[in-house]
Amino acid sequence: MEKNQLHRQIAVMRQSLFDQGYLDEQFVQLEELQDDANPNFVEEVATLYYRDSSRLIHNIEQALEKSPLDFHKLDSYMHQLKGSSSSIGAKKVKAECTQFREYCRTANGEGCMRTFQQLKKEYAALKRKIEAYFQMVRQAGPTETACSRK
């Protein structure tokens, strides 16, 4: 019974990530890649994403402090972050990246700043939610991950 409840909780939580627009189908793709060879594949990928993207965000933060903003560089960074965010299906983060790049194109420093703050918020929110989700999945045990799919 407890286990079943846990499963249900996991499923609900997972669904909410989609419903609230944090994740897109790419996340499902990752889940489908998970198999016996990589039973924690999704979590591994997400961890990798957060490790790598934090470096990128740090770079962007620094670039935004430069007095004349180097929009080309910012765009390039943001392009990377967008690509990376697309890997786990971080939908909201990706959307902010797109917006940010739009401001880069129009050399809108103000817009860039604002968007970047929003981006960081979404980025952190997703991280929180997804970490909680993975923790629950881990609790449910390796076989439960299969149940949580889709």
Added chain:
Amino acid sequence: MENGFSSPRNNDTFPAGLRVLVVDDDPTWLKILEKMLKKCSYEVTTCGLARDALSLLRERKDGYDIVISDVNMPDMDGFKLLEHVGLEMDLPVIMMSVDGETSRVMKGVQHGACDYLLKPIRMKELRNIWQHVFRKKIHEIRDMESHESIDAVQMMRNGTDHSDDVQFLSMEDLTSVKKRKDIENKHDDKDFSDTSSTKKARVVWSVDLHQKFVKAVNQIGFDKVGPKKILDLMNVPWLTRENVASHLQKYRLYLSRLQKEKENDLKSSFVAMKHNDPKDPQGSFGLQNLMNTHQNDVVNGGYKFSVNNVLVQNVDPTNHESESIVSEPTTEPKRASASRLPDPLKTKNSQMVFNHSFAPLESEVNLTAFGSTIPTNYSWSEVPDIQFKQEHKPLIQPENGFSKLPVLDPPPHIHVDQLQSIPSISSKPTTIERGITGPIKSKPQNIEYGSNQVNCVSSTVSTIDSFQIRPDMANHQPLEPIYTNSSSMKTQIFNLSCLTDLESTQRTQTLGNGSPYVSFDDELPVLFQNDCYGMNLGLHNVEFSEYNAAGLINEVPSHLCDSLRIGYEYPCDPTEYSVIDQGLFIHSMT
């Protein structure tokens, strides 16, 4: 039979084992792509830096079948990598990016990307990437036959690895196709499996070096460019003419790749014609394999053509030896081939080619290239040595027939007679030729040449008889106990099987080995034609001597074959005449 894609895998499992190099600075995507590709049963190598990818590719020239690269990488622009890969390894490259901007996609395509995937990439997209490998190989076959075959020829001369690759690839394609289509694979794969060969060290064409090269090419003018001239202009002391020639080939391939698609129509028509031949069961058989491979894409009609011709001609010499029986079977296939092809087209093509060739004949480049052929010969010489020696006699016979043609001696065989008659006819080769059939094909060219310079031809022919052709023939004999047309078929098949076996060891090696075999069938006719060319040019003496020195005639004939094929096709594409000219050069030179 082994598949070239990964040595230990079976061809039947293609595309499983496809060796994919993934380059992306994003570790997350690298991990995902690796997993996806592995799920597709591909062999995956991942690489976080474009530079590393390039060095990986350079270290293992034949270690990968396809490259997937991100567009934006900090250490090197993905487009730059794409360019390098295109020039140095000639591998299909798939670009990927989150950015679907048309201009960027266009840029990728312009730089030679075979596909442009948008992130997030789905597994179904990756599952299909083998098609690019497959398509590219098919294109390479076609290219060899067409103008690009000239490149292959040059490369062969140069003795560079690349030529091997090209031929090899084509062979692989054939084999793989065969397998996939369950065409008779009964010929044993194992016969040649143990061959081993060594690869030559390659020159790494750095960006600087390549820019020097491009500069030199532009300075000379693309139409007149030759390895020697480029080498002089580049002024890089350690660079050899062969290096330059090889790179020039790749460069041409690279440029031509962009406008390849235009050529297809005419070729397709040719192919169709050939496919229809009901008459040669045997000859067609060997050809069919080739045809099958090509079917997906429009293959060069010329190529198949040449094959047919070659086979027929080869058969003839063998038949001569066998004597009475031989004459009939050989003639039939020849006729069939001739009937298939529209003679006027052929003759025209050949003529066109000739004309073109004449102008450039004088250039020095060809001669140099010749010398280069020797190294390549060595690589594969190991395998076929024994066979060659044995078969010297049969090869000679065909030669004799040719020599007779100019001389007008009484030919013992029917074939010879036909040939002889042809030279006289030379003014109107097309009509006569049609009647004559396959063997005539080579002849018409000769005739035309003969009209230009009959004397030269006769002299050259005699010389030719003595040398290289024999080795090629020799190969045929061991392979084919029977001299009839069917035998020729067998040889082709044999070659294919050999190639497959070889593939397992190493592509390069196999290439070397395979190329000679493959070429054999083709070579005989080609050689003749080539000889004729050479004679016309008056260059034959020099070339011949070089051939002898090389001792590996096989390669040369293959080149010639390619060039001939090219010639056929070229008339269709006026834009590529320049290339043709060069190819002609080669022919003449050889």
